[in-house]
Amino acid sequence: MHELSIAQSILESVQREQDRQGWGAISSISLQIGALAGIHNDSLVFGFEALRSEFGMDACTLEIESLPITLACATCGTTAPTEELAFICSVCGSSDVSVTSGYELDIVSVDVAEQPVQS
Amino acid sequence: MPTLNLKKFEFRQKVLAENDRVAAALRETFEERGVASFNLVSSPGSGKTSLLEHTLRELGDELNMALVAGDVQTDNDANRLIAAGGKRVRPIVTGGACHLEAHMVGTAMEEIDLDGVDIMFIENVGNLVCPSSYDLGEHLKIALISTTEGDDKPLKYPGIFRRSSVMVINKTDLAQYSNFSIERVRENALSINPGLRIFEVSCQTGEGLDAWYDWLRGVVAGSESLASMAVEEAR
Numbered sequence: 001m002h003e004l005s006i007a008q009s010i011l012e013s014v015q016r017e018q019d020r021q022g023w024g025a026i027s028s029i030s031l032q033i034g035a036l037a038g039i040h041n042d043s044l045v046f047g048f049e050a051l052r053s054e055f056g057m058d059a060c061t062l063e064i065e066s067l068p069i070t071l072a073c074a075t076c077g078t079t080a081p082t083e084e085l086a087f088i089c090s091v092c093g094s095s096d097v098s099v100t101s102g103y104e105l106d107i108v109s110v111d112v113a114e115q116p117v118q119s
Numbered sequence: 120m121p122t123l124n125l126k127k128f129e130f131r132q133k134v135l136a137e138n139d140r141v142a143a144a145l146r147e148t149f150e151e152r153g154v155a156s157f158n159l160v161s162s163p164g165s166g167k168t169s170l171l172e173h174t175l176r177e178l179g180d181e182l183n184m185a186l187v188a189g190d191v192q193t194d195n196d197a198n199r200l201i202a203a204g205g206k207r208v209r210p211i212v213t214g215g216a217c218h219l220e221a222h223m224v225g226t227a228m229e230e231i232d233l234d235g236v237d238i239m240f241i242e243n244v245g246n247l248v249c250p251s252s253y254d255l256g257e258h259l260k261i262a263l264i265s266t267t268e269g270d271d272k273p274l275k276y277p278g279i280f281r282r283s284s285v286m287v288i289n290k291t292d293l294a295q296y297s298n299f300s301i302e303r304v305r306e307n308a309l310s311i312n313p314g315l316r317i318f319e320v321s322c323q324t325g326e327g328l329d330a331w332y333d334w335l336r337g338v339v340a341g342s343e344s345l346a347s348m349a350v351e352e353a354r
């Protein structure tokens with residue numbers, strides 16, 4: 001259950017950037033999380049919601065894009081995502097593959113509220 | 120009602136960027152001082168401390184080893200390593216955290232004199248999930264698994280086995296009493312990571328430990344290349 005410390009790292013990073021950029025209230029934070037990152041999304045959201053008010057982000061939500069493992073084959077040159085947990089080229093069966101995506105644990109963007117507009 | 124206009128800002132950053140920065144600085148220190156550094160990971164009870172105790176007793180006169188031992192509570196592991204002859208040992212008590220982070224290792228290392236040290240062992244908290252995300256500045260990760268666990272563990276925890284360069288199968292003397300198949304665990308682990316270097320040992324009987332000791336001697340002598348065993352960059 002390291003998702004709580006991951007949630008804390010996310011909030012700290014975003015708050016630092018918020019201070020630096022002078023952003024207003026942040027309504028959501030978008031993440032990319034790879035299948036090999038070892039993160040349980042529900043636990044991360046739970047930890048995030050438990051901590052967000054301490055960072056003045058009471059209304060902020062997490063948008064999580066889950067990324068599959070993508071393998072690049074050194075034998076036949078194919079780069080393709082894999083659904084199964086097999087580190088084997090889906091085209092030629094070679095095990096001489098490297099992971100080009102799947103380890104991500106990245107903040108991608110934030111949605112920031114601009115000045116309120118009367119409608 | 121006032122409505123809020125939302126504006127999207129690209130802000131691409133690794134969540135663990137700060138940990139990675141500290142880890143990179145640690146790795147630089149290890150490089151400068153000519154220290155080979157290993158991060159030992161396993162489930163609780165696989166035998167990380169036992170393996171290190173044997174290693175200290177066998178190689179303590181030949182190689183200069185420094186160790187940090189992480190535990191959620193107590194400094195029992197560090198005390199065992201000191202009793203086994205460890206001269207440069209520091210505990211890290213995480214106080215609840217399920218993994219070590221680079222800054223914890225950095226703090227513990229402030230109290231370790233690296234002069235003349237050949238190998239730095241970082242014994243992580245027993246856990247196969249959480250430690251996989253945290254770079255501790257090590258050259259290689261070493262994953263332990265014991266024959267009283269399931270032989271499908273490499274398939275259940277692919278992240279850590281894909282990121283490790285070495286797998287030590289411990290408690291081989293107990294394999295005959297369990298459903299654990301050494302052949303199957305090798306197959307499973309190699310399907311996740313074909314480059315894994317595998318040792319089969321029993322810290323109880325001593326069987327297989329000589330190959331482990333020889334590998335460590337080779338690392339220090341320079342005949343075993345750590346660079347060639349490094350796993351793909353996790354970006």
